[in-house]
Amino acid sequence: xxxxxxxxxxxxxxxxxxxxxxxxxxxxxxxxxxxxxxxxxxxxxxxxxxxxxxxxxxxxxxxxxxxxxxxxxxxxxxxxxxxxxxxxxxxxxxxxxxxxxxxxxxxxxxxxxxxxxxxxxxxxxxxxxxxxxxxxxxxxxxxxxxxxxxxxxxxxxxxxxxxxxxxxxxxxxxxxxxxxxxxxxxxxxxxxxxxxxxxxxxxxxxxxxxxxxxxxxxxxxxxxxxxxxxxxxxxxxxxxxxxxxxxxxxxxxxxxxxxxxxxxxxxxxxxxxxx
Amino acid sequence: xxxxxxxxxxxxxxxxxxxxxxxxxxxxxxxxxxxxxxxxxxxxxxxxxxxxxxxxxxxxxxxxxxxxxxxxxxxxxxxxxxxxxxxxxxxxxxxxxxxxxxxxxxxxxxxxxxxxxxxxxxxxxxxxxxxxxxxxxxxxxxxxxxxxxxxxxxxxxxxxxxxxxxxxxxxxxxxxxxxxxxxxxxxxxxxxxxxxxxxxxxxxxxxxxxxxxxxxxxxxxxxxxxxxxxxxxxxxxxxxxxxxxxxxxxxxxxxxxxxxxxxxxxxxxxxxxxxxxxxxxxxxxxxxxxxxxxxxxxxxxxxxxxxxxxxxxxxxxxxxxxxxxxxxxxxxxxxxxxxxxxxxxxxxxxxxxxxxxxxxxxxxxxxxxxxxxxxxxxxxxxxxxxxxxxxxxxxxxxxxxxxxxxxxxxxxxxxxxxxxxxxxxxxxxx
Numbered sequence: 001x002x003x004x005x006x007x008x009x010x011x012x013x014x015x016x017x018x019x020x021x022x023x024x025x026x027x028x029x030x031x032x033x034x035x036x037x038x039x040x041x042x043x044x045x046x047x048x049x050x051x052x053x054x055x056x057x058x059x060x061x062x063x064x065x066x067x068x069x070x071x072x073x074x075x076x077x078x079x080x081x082x083x084x085x086x087x088x089x090x091x092x093x094x095x096x097x098x099x100x101x102x103x104x105x106x107x108x109x110x111x112x113x114x115x116x117x118x119x120x121x122x123x124x125x126x127x128x129x130x131x132x133x134x135x136x137x138x139x140x141x142x143x144x145x146x147x148x149x150x151x152x153x154x155x156x157x158x159x160x161x162x163x164x165x166x167x168x169x170x171x172x173x174x175x176x177x178x179x180x181x182x183x184x185x186x187x188x189x190x191x192x193x194x195x196x197x198x199x200x201x202x203x204x205x206x207x208x209x210x211x212x213x214x215x216x217x218x219x220x221x222x223x224x225x226x227x228x229x230x231x232x233x234x235x236x237x238x239x240x241x242x243x244x245x246x247x248x249x250x251x252x253x254x255x256x257x258x259x260x261x262x263x264x265x266x267x268x269x270x271x272x273x274x275x
Numbered sequence: 276x277x278x279x280x281x282x283x284x285x286x287x288x289x290x291x292x293x294x295x296x297x298x299x300x301x302x303x304x305x306x307x308x309x310x311x312x313x314x315x316x317x318x319x320x321x322x323x324x325x326x327x328x329x330x331x332x333x334x335x336x337x338x339x340x341x342x343x344x345x346x347x348x349x350x351x352x353x354x355x356x357x358x359x360x361x362x363x364x365x366x367x368x369x370x371x372x373x374x375x376x377x378x379x380x381x382x383x384x385x386x387x388x389x390x391x392x393x394x395x396x397x398x399x400x401x402x403x404x405x406x407x408x409x410x411x412x413x414x415x416x417x418x419x420x421x422x423x424x425x426x427x428x429x430x431x432x433x434x435x436x437x438x439x440x441x442x443x444x445x446x447x448x449x450x451x452x453x454x455x456x457x458x459x460x461x462x463x464x465x466x467x468x469x470x471x472x473x474x475x476x477x478x479x480x481x482x483x484x485x486x487x488x489x490x491x492x493x494x495x496x497x498x499x500x501x502x503x504x505x506x507x508x509x510x511x512x513x514x515x516x517x518x519x520x521x522x523x524x525x526x527x528x529x530x531x532x533x534x535x536x537x538x539x540x541x542x543x544x545x546x547x548x549x550x551x552x553x554x555x556x557x558x559x560x561x562x563x564x565x566x567x568x569x570x571x572x573x574x575x576x577x578x579x580x581x582x583x584x585x586x587x588x589x590x591x592x593x594x595x596x597x598x599x600x601x602x603x604x605x606x607x608x609x610x611x612x613x614x615x616x617x618x619x620x621x622x623x624x625x626x627x628x629x630x631x632x633x634x635x636x637x638x639x640x641x642x643x644x645x646x647x648x649x650x651x652x653x654x655x656x657x658x659x660x661x662x663x664x665x666x667x668x669x670x671x672x673x674x675x676x677x678x679x680x681x682x683x684x685x686x687x688x689x690x691x692x693x694x695x696x697x698x699x700x701x702x703x704x705x
Contacts, residue, residue: 005282005378011371031408039396113391114409115368272370273290 011269032124051135086203099125100173152237161230171256178267280492281343285375288336335361337516350507358516381460395439428452477688501641504674529572529672538670552663573672595650604643609693637697
């Protein structure tokens with residue numbers, strides 16, 4: 001009988017992605033998601049409360065500052081709903097970016113003791129953020145009932161926008177993760193970058209207030225614009241995102257994901273040595 | 276050939292110094308950026324960079340070529356920093372070699388550190404599934420083995436308790452139970468025996484024996500030399516990242532310990548003037564020999580071993596009572612022996628003498644035995660004077676090939692104390 005051995009050799013720079021191996025380890029992804037969720041929601045009430053408090057508090061603050069004090073227009077929707085519908089994708093995105101960025105350093109003991117495709121770590125932490133989204137969606141449902149604001153048929157497109165948000169976050173997360181292992185100071189840049197990104201996204205304000213011209217072109221380069229607008233449209237029935245907004249979002253999400261995967265793969269070989 | 280489990284060719288692994296050893300083991304982006312900026316100037320200034328870049332490096336592995344056959348139990352020994360752990364890390368795919376390659380035939384499982392990935396907030400049951408998945412087991416496989424794992428761990432009562440409430444012993448037992456049921460074709464074991472109590476160590480050794488008897492391959496990295504000689508058929512000694520010895524486990528262990536202790540089985544003094552002794556006597560040689568009179572580094576625990584002392588008496592002046600002291604490698608004395616024959620209580624006539632003291636089989640325990648020899652003179656008042664004395668002059672390894680016929684019987688675990696005589700037992704039942 002002849003067997004094909006598995007060969008362990010030196011890293012060769014840019015390598016092919018081993019998706020078959022990733023598939024072999026799919027159960028591990030599931031177990032890690034399950035672990036993260038289980039640990040977070042172990043004390044059920046507290047876990048759920050945490051997932052609710054953050055969007056709820058942000059919503060209240062934004063409503064007071066931007067809705068009442070600044071009096072920003074909200075596309076004919078009550079301002080609290082308007083901003084909460086955007087906070088959901090924002091928190092999904094920031095949670096996924098933060099989670100995947102910390103996934104390797106947070107599991108460094110595991111990384112230096114056991115082999116598994118390293119990609120599983122950021123993948124699992126991105127997947128785990130979906131649970132928080134589900135909890136926060138509950139809050140939105142209650143709010144919509146309170147304001148008697150019925151969803152439209154556009155709600156059927158929500159999963160699509162969830163996926164786009166996750167893919168974008170995963171792509172960015174992969175870059176940050178791989179860079180963070182090698183350069184720890186990258187992690188100090190992240191809170192700043194996230195703050196900037198929040199203000200550059202139409203979470204507290206409507207895309208319609210962005211003036212035409214250069215500002216709007218730059219605005220459309222932010223992949224979150226399409227995602228946030230898409231969430232708002234799907235959940236509240238506001239103006240749908242145009243192709244001019246969605247096309248850059250999709251393109252950037254794809255480029256980030258593919259380049260992130262290959263960059264991560266390239267850096268993967270050195271993780272255990274430097275972590 | 277398909278009877279190979281692992282084959283490596285010229286494995287080398289380079290670590291940046293400081294990249295691993297210091298607290299600042301990761302680079303900082305600003306360093307890299309400032310280095311990039313400074314690089315042209317540095318070159319302009321004519322300062323030489325080291326061949327690989329900035330930092331000095333070490334080769335943790337420096338050309339390891341090795342073939343392990345299926346079903347072989349290979350011990351990997353060597354000092355700390357000799358590359359043992361790096362080798363296992365490459366074979367378990369945690370890190371990649373810098374040069375060379377390793378071919379792995381079949382599933383490789385590792386016990387590099389038990390309990391990796393346990394989460395304190397999760398229960399024992401949940402951790403079994405999580406840890407199993409991390410080690411590469413399928414859910415169905417874990418379900419199938421679940422009861423065995425729980426039985427083996429002995430913590431079944433607390434299986435639904437979060438493991439943060441476990442004692443460290445329970446924690447380790449549960450973790451090992453999961454790992455032990457991985458059933459890989461190749462099992463890599465690194466120092467698991469260093470943790471846990473004697474009962475746990477016995478369980479570990481027993482499990483490893485089971486695994487090896489079922490025809491699977493084991494690579495066993497350990498500092499526990501008796502365990503290596505007992506479990507392994509073959510051993511390699513790593514020195515500075517290279518294989519410096521490869522052969523039967525007892526031989527390799529014995530050579531390693533000889534080198535470590537600076538003593539071998541034979542010691543000869545070429546220069547008589549500097550040999551231990553005085554104007555009336557000089558030691559010529561001390562050897563450890565087997566029943567056939569051949570010098571031996573290691574001896575089967577069941578067989579007799581002799582300590583041979585050769586000395587020259589140059590003047591008939593004193594009595595010379597030959598004797599020796601055995602100690603283990605921790606310096607703990609095992610016993611003292613002297614030749615009590617009445618003839619030696621007289622002043623000894625000149626000539627060359629060869630004295631052998633035979634230590635019977637099934638008396639010493641496994642491990643390293645270090646011999647000190649002396650020629651003594653008894654004087655009035657029950658005292659003695661050592662005329663020639665050689666401290667820690669030779670050493671040998673006592674090994675148990677695990678074939679039975681020893682005081683161990685079929686018990687594979689830790690066996691304390693320096694001696695382990697095979698006793699006569701009688702039992703009467705009333």
